[in-house]
Amino acid sequence: MRKRKSIVEFILFIILLTGAMFMMIPMVYLISYSLRPNSDIYQYPPTLFPGYYKLTFENYEYILSKSVNIFIYFKNSLIVGLVSMVLVALMSSALAFVLSRYKFKGKEIFFLIIIATMIIPGLELIIPQYQIAVRLKIINRLSGLIPVYAAWMLPFSTFMIRGFVDNIPREMDEAAYVDGASPLKVYFGIILPLMKPAIAAVSIFNFLTCWEEYGWAQTVISSEKLRTIPIYIAGFFGRNNFTQYGYVFAISFLSLVPIITIFITFQKYFITGLMTGSVKG
Amino acid sequence: MLKKIAKKRKIKKEYWQVTLLFLPGVIFFSLFTLYPIVKLFIMSFYEYKIGALKESTFVGLHNYIQVISDEISQAAVVNTLIYALITVPGQIVLGLLIAVFINKLSKAKVFFRVLYYFPVITSWVIVSVLFRYIFQNEGYLNYLIFSMLEVEPVHWLETRMSSLAVLSIIGIWKGIGWSMTVFIAALTAVPLELYEVAEVDGSNSIKNFFYITLPSIRNTILFTFVMLTIGAFNTFTPVKLMTDGKPLHQTEFVLTWMYKNAFEFRNMGYSAALSFTVGLLISIIAIIQFNYFKKA
Structure with missing residues (x-):
């Protein structure tokens, strides 16, 4: 019995490994091409791996040189991602707490509307959102990106965190009320600390969403200096129909490094975050 | 029983605190999601000119007919x-x-x-x-x-x-x-x-x-x-x-x-x-x- 089990496991392992190889080929391709000279990139026949004598860091050298100033784009993306993430975390956790713990007229309808807006593809609302941004004079500014990103992420975050708060026993806060604590005290002193795993999980997703967002950023940002990484990378396209793929791949790989780091560090939250809230088996 | 009444009173008295927690999210959501939905809905019935709704002309279902056809x-x-x-x-x-x-x-x-x-x-x-x-x-x-x-x-x-x-x-x-x-x-x-x-x-x-x-x-x-x-x-x-x-x-x-x-x-x-x-x-x-x- 045990022997049969280990054979089955071995077969599954091989299947999974083969699948994983297919999943990784494009990434291998990306890294491989980022390490070749640009002249190599249009050679025919193409090869998956570069000859070892051709390996070069010249793409990275160019990208990291002062003339490109890639750090500005990293900084822009980082600022926008962090501010949007924190803004959503603050608002959605407070909303989730109130929705979960207090009764008032129209509450369920309000929650239903929040959930319903999750259906709408984010970009569908950008015409009126663009007009609001014009009126607020935040076009072509980093602060023009943040409210719209936050608006996209707020419903789902509230929905997920509320599911989590609903599972926190009510006795916790009721005992505090009996002791004379105020709602603010209960929120900041008891519930918020307990919410941390849910907020963390949601926030990681939100940060990733901002980090990779393209459509809205492309619409709002026109100055070279205010570009985020996605629109900088996409900007390599279409110039004289000749894309310098070596550079593109090098930047792409560099922009993946922080994401990979975040992912591996918080790997646990990706699962626990999904387990809470909406997914209850 | 007494406890329950006391609790209710307490919460009622500090209702502004709950509102304080609730309001920022509601305002934000209304401004950047609900209002755009309504605005978009209105726009869909107009031959819309950028700027003000006044200068745009109401065309009824014309846009929808165009989309479908x-x-x-x-x-x-x-x-x-x-x-x-x-x-x-x-x-x-x-x-x-x-x-x-x-x-x-x-x-x-x-x-x-x-x-x-x-x-x-x-x-x-x-x-x-x-x-x-x-x-x-x-x-x-x-x-x-x-x-x-x-x-x-x-x-x-x-x-x-x-x-x-x-x-x-x-x-x-x-x-x-x-x-x-x-x-x-x-x-x-x-x-x-x-x-x-x-x-x-x-x-x-x-x-x-x-x-x-x-x-x-x-x-x-x-x-x-x-x-x-x-x-x-x-x-x-x-x-x-x-x-x-x-x-x-x-x-x-x-x-x-x-x-x-x-x-x-x-x-x-x-x-x-x-x-x-x-x-x-x-x-x-x-x-x-x-x-x-x-x-x-």
């Missing part, structure tokens, strides 16, 4: 639907299969989870750039096909159906990791006793899967179904960067066509009507999915 918007909706029909089941079946396999392993679980999740955290812009390079006419894939089968190179991104195929493959490739993660989370919540009882009754793995695993995670499958369908209608970046609707708007998706009308042709009313028509379509699909799973 326009060949390009029809193609955009059909393309998006085909994409959803391929990628949603594709991601669910493959994601579930991988999740079940990984769950059966005693070692290397985290290793595979990380590997399969990798495409999910890779941004759409990078994925589009990369696959556009792989699928170009002189690209690696055509070279492989040519050297193995000796057939003419396929012009992947130059015809409607092959472009849709490429986009769907990428969609599945990028999404498997997400559905897999959701399913792993759900699988760990299935009580082990169910399997133990089944084993005593002489059940096998395949029977277990259909009679225990699938029914236990039904809600999760529904959740994934709805989320992925919404996600399919959200597709913008890969289409924009890989085909941009070419040739002749044949590979346009809902969002790319909406975007073009809004920001390139300045056809705001039409764009708004398209948004609402599609919004309605997604709602109907979501409701059907919910009902179907409730009955089953």
Whole structure:
């Protein structure tokens, strides 16, 4: 019995490994091409791996040189991602707490509307959102990106965190009320600390969403200096129909490094975050 | 009893604190989501001039009629639907299969989870750039096909159906990791006793899967179904960067066509009507999915 089990496991392992190889080929391709000279990139026949004598860091050298100033784009993306993430975390956790713990007229309808807006593809609302941004004079500014990103992420975050708060026993806060604590005290002193795993999980997703967002950023940002990484990378396209793929791949790989780091560090939250809230088996 | 009354009084007295917590989110949500929805709805009935609603002319359902009768918007909706029909089941079946396999392993679980999740955290812009390079006419894939089968190179991104195929493959490739993660989370919540009882009754793995695993995670499958369908209608970046609707708007998706009308042709009313028509379509699909799973 045990022997049969280990054979089955071995077969599954091989299947999974083969699948994983297919999943990784494009990434291998990306890294491989980022390490070749640009002249190599249009050679025919193409090869998956570069000859070892051709390996070069010249793409990275160019990208990291002062003339490109890639750090500005990293900084822009980082600022926008962090501010949007924190803004959503603050608002959605407070909303989730109130929705979960207090009764008032129209509450369920309000929650239903929040959930319903999750259906709408984010970009569908950008015409009126663009007009609001014009009126607020935040076009072509980093602060023009943040409210719209936050608006996209707020419903789902509230929905997920509320599911989590609903599972926190009510006795916790009721005992505090009996002791004379105020709602603010209960929120900041008891519930918020307990919410941390849910907020963390949601926030990681939100940060990733901002980090990779393209459509809205492309619409709002026109100055070279205010570009985020996605629109900088996409900007390599279409110039004289000749894309310098070596550079593109090098930047792409560099922009993946922080994401990979975040992912591996918080790997646990990706699962626990999904387990809470909406997914209850 | 006394305690309860005291508690109620206390909360009532400090109701402003609850309001304080609630209000920022409500105001923000109203300003940046609810108001735009209403505004968009109004715009969809106007021949909209940028600036003020006053100068625009009310045209009734004209924009909607245009959207429904326009060949390009029809193609955009059909393309998006085909994409959803391929990628949603594709991601669910493959994601579930991988999740079940990984769950059966005693070692290397985290290793595979990380590997399969990798495409999910890779941004759409990078994925589009990369696959556009792989699928170009002189690209690696055509070279492989040519050297193995000796057939003419396929012009992947130059015809409607092959472009849709490429986009769907990428969609599945990028999404498997997400559905897999959701399913792993759900699988760990299935009580082990169910399997133990089944084993005593002489059940096998395949029977277990259909009679225990699938029914236990039904809600999760529904959740994934709805989320992925919404996600399919959200597709913008890969289409924009890989085909941009070419040739002749044949590979346009809902969002790319909406975007073009809004920001390139300045056809705001039409764009708004398209948004609402599609919004309605997604709602109907979501409701059907919910009902179907409730009955089953």
